[in-house]
Amino acid sequence: MLEEQEDPVTAERLPYYRLYLRQRPVILVIFTVLAVILILFTSGLARLYRAQRESLGTRWFSRGLADLNAKKYDAAVSDFRAALLYSRDNYTYQLNLAEALIGQKRTGQASAYLLNLWDREPEDGLVNLELARIASSQGQVQQAIRYYHDAIYAAWASDEEWKREDARLELIQLLLNNKALAQAQSELIALEANVGDDPAQQEQIGGLFLRALDYERALSAFRITLKSERHNGAALAGAGEAAFELGRYPMAQHYLQAEIAANPNDTQSADRLKMAEMVLQMDPFRREITTAERHRLVVQAFQLAGQRLTGCALPKSVTLGPASTQPSLSDQWASLKPHVTERSLGRDPDLMESAMDLVFQIERQTSVVCGAPSGVDRALLLIAKLHEGNQ
């Protein structure tokens, strides 16, 4: 005990209360009381400190939001960084800073923040979506697809369905841009199931189906739009294109005529309409035409194919079968030419088949060797495709 160590002389001189205060148990009690008082004081100080920091953080964050909304990304980044000085781990501050950094095109830094947030909350939809966008912009397609999928199935703070659809639409765009058509079609089918009959969305989906080369679904999406909005130009053009690609030329003609009537400046649709009409006019296999007209169209097609053959300067070696046993297309055309007249066709029904078969072969081969045809040759090629199943 301390009093036992005390020099007796000194101890005698000390007043009684001071001696008492030097007892170790008493000192411990004094320390405890002192500690409690200081802890309470520090608690008050800490409350003040935290309140001030919170207020500063909120103030800078509000400024940052205003700057972000005004697309002043530089200022927003500074504001959010300042806000983070006072609340380093604040999720919202970091997320908004990442958004501002993305706005500044500083995707590397944004990515660092987002990855940190992703570690904390891997199921945050917005974080996944932003990471997907960054990965997409950096050409990391597989990673982007993964983040998009996470975003689609993640939790969203509000407007969950709308944001998921938005994420899926972005994913589809990415897939289409990277020619992943089958995956894009799958995502589109999933998207279509959630969209309902909303004309605007159906129109957008129709356009995407067109890009994904799924013309049947594109047509049906456009038709849903047209049910509600009969004069929707984009839908008419899309439906016309889808019908055209499906070989439904009368239907394509119908939609495209309506589109041209509404939007005369739509040259693409006009060209397509022209081609559809040409196909319809030149197709000798149409049911509603007379025999004479059919024969005339065959003769015309045969002559056009001959011109195409001459113009394309197809090599003599090009044949319908093995080179050694089959004559070349030019030879075949030349040998058949004297027989392909309207009169001969009337006498020999099989001649029409042979003549048109040769026409289609010539158009196919010339399109391979000399490139995609235009005008009447393209119409003949489309007619060939249209009747491929019948050949």
Add this chain to the structure above:
Amino acid sequence: MEWQAKSETAVLPETNGSPQASPGMREHSPLGLWRAAFREDRFFLVLSVFIGVFSGLAVVWFRFAIDWARLYLLGTGVHLTPARLLLAPTLSGLVIAVLVMRFFPATRGSGVNQTKAALYIYNGHIPFRTAVGKFICSALAIGSGFSLGPEDPSLQIGATLASVIGRKMRLSRDRMRLIAPVGAAAGLAAAFNAPISAVLFVIEEVIGRWTAGILGSVVLSAVSSVVVMRWYLGSESLFRIPAVELRRPSELIAYAALGVVGGLASVTFSSGIATLRPRLKALPRWTQYFQPAVAGLLIGIIAVLGAPQVMGAGYEYIDQAMHGQFTWEFLAILAGLKILATLLSFVSGTPGGMFAPTLFVGAMLGAAVGGAEHYFLPHLTISAGTYALVGMGVLFAGFLRAPMTSVFMVLEVSGNYSIIVPVIVANTVAYVISRGLQPTPIFDLLTRQDGLELPSMEEQREEGVLHVEDAMQRVKGPLLDADWTLDQALREVDHMENQHLLVRMSPNGWSSVTKDELLQLAANGKGTVTLGTLLGTELVPYLHPDHPLETALRYVDRWPVIPVVSRADFRQLEGVITERDVLERYREFGEG
């Protein structure tokens, strides 16, 4: 065995400093238990907890003070106005200089050396004014943008509080000497939020030697202070730690490269301090009123020119470097500028610590090396954050020359033990380079510049230690056995001069006897009595070959010959040692 046990425990420091400690049965009575509970050694442990609590609170206030100083002096945002960047450190520098020169002269520098001096020179005495001065001046300096950190001042504040408490408690001199490191550990642990690193640093740099007697108190105070600090400021670390992993062992080469860069940077840093500090101190006294202000102005200029990151402790920028927020070129520039800013701050005599700047430079260098390696060797998969983390340890090992702390600091901060191999590799390389190019560690250098000579753990590590086996001699004479009769023994030593003879006792132990004593006993008619009976209680202590030679010094003046026996078989004699052997060996050692 008894002697051996005594000799083992004798080398340990006294753990019971109270002469009134009640032994045995007295402790079991209620009054005895009550008194035992307040015995100085036990009371010291309780006191350590209070020291930890008070130091933790002081560090919390210190943190508030620094943050408030920053807010009011530099502003609340990240983009500070040039006027503030220039004026805040310059004017603060003037105020600090007046405070230091007029009122708190002991607060210059980091505080680590002052604490060490208190331990070794001033019997643990640190005036309370030192803590007050350190608190005010360091908060002002760090808050206004001087490139200094709060850890070393916290260490000194903790040590001062402990010293004041010790004085008020009228602790014994031994306890008083030890109490400053206890407070130092508490202060550092709270400031750094890393109790293990704080304990290790205090042992490595302040106490300078491993001593079990104080370890418990140091740990208790460190843990208590960290608990208090976390209670108020949260348990989050100073920076967010990125995911760390070592995928391929070949990546260790990249970390070794970081060690080389860190080692060279450490040497540059410490050489700068070694060169500039004495020169500035040698300038006329009136210039010292302006040195901090000039340093502050230069730091402000660096900030205005585009690197405000070098101001203050800079933990937020370490965090950003760890998360890939800067290009590797800018990181390298920041590391260089931070060394410059810290040099200016420190050599001007501004109070503040070097921990944070060291970590800053290490993190920037690490991330820069990582970024450069990624740029030139894109196949490397290690993140810049991992390099930054390892880089902090590298500078710690190379500049502060605390290798143990450097490793544990990174582990403690990251909480990831998979990083241990890269850290050890990089730190070792940096440490070896730094030690090779700058033989004197920075803290020793500073104490010598201040005209003091304090023990250093690094120097102790360098010193050779002599053992008993280095001085012992082979047994020349016959070895007597306790079962022999006196006549047998006399026949055995008949041809010998009078000398000390060792007797192997039964079942254990050794004794010694001279030929003259044997002859005298024989003259008394005890020729048929065994030596064991004659010498039964007169045992000689024995040593083992691996005992430090200083252990032998405790016995060689009382016993002319000491047996050196095997640890595996105490009856097997390895050699003998005498006072002359010990002194001769020390003389040879001293001559090199």
